[in-house]
Amino acid sequence: MGVKGMPESFHPALLVCPTLVGRTSDLAALHALVDQAQSGQGYVALLRGEAGIGKSRLVAETKAFAAGLDFLLLQGNCFRSDRFFPYAPLLDLLRAYISTHAATAARELKPLAPA
Numbered sequence: 001m002g003v004k005g006m007p008e009s010f011h012p013a014l015l016v017c018p019t020l021v022g023r024t025s026d027l028a029a030l031h032a033l034v035d036q037a038q039s040g041q042g043y044v045a046l047l048r049g050e051a052g053i054g055k056s057r058l059v060a061e062t063k064a065f066a067a068g069l070d071f072l073l074l075q076g077n078c079f080r081s082d083r084f085f086p087y088a089p090l091l092d093l094l095r096a097y098i099s100t101h102a103a104t105a106a107r108e109l110k111p112l113a114p115a
């Protein structure tokens, strides 16, 4: 994808600042949650703020940290139209996981199915 008025080699992804600025305490808090998840205590973290404030970037940084600890990273998305379906992100996550890891998913999820 090119950007009007910019050289063909330019790509918007190059605009990402490689250094995370001013988020030391937020990142430390999220890293602590990942560490606790690794020791068996899971948590939910809610990030909120106006568009462009850095929510997705914090998630990406946290995912990179977790990937370095060998976590299986799964992502479920939902949109405004899903607001009446509280499990929509979980369903999205499971659909994506099952479609890419069918055999593993069947083995791991089977014990959770009702008898």
Ligand SMILES: Nc1ncnc2c1ncn2[C@@H]1O[C@H](COP(=O)(O)OP(=O)(O)O)[C@@H](O)[C@H]1O
Residues within 6 Å of the ligand: 015, 016, 017, 019, 020, 021, 022, 023, 049, 050, 051, 052, 053, 054, 055, 056, 057, 058
């Ligand atoms: N703390 C930060 N330091 C450097 N760049 C940042 C920081 N937070 C966000 N950015 C950059 O700003 C842009 C918008 O951030 P993004 O995470 O997409 O915002 P949001 O998800 O809240 O809308 C992205 O290019 C992101 O990499």
Ligand SMILES: [Mg+2]
Residues within 6 Å of the ligand: 055, 056, 057
């Ligand atoms: Mg975002």
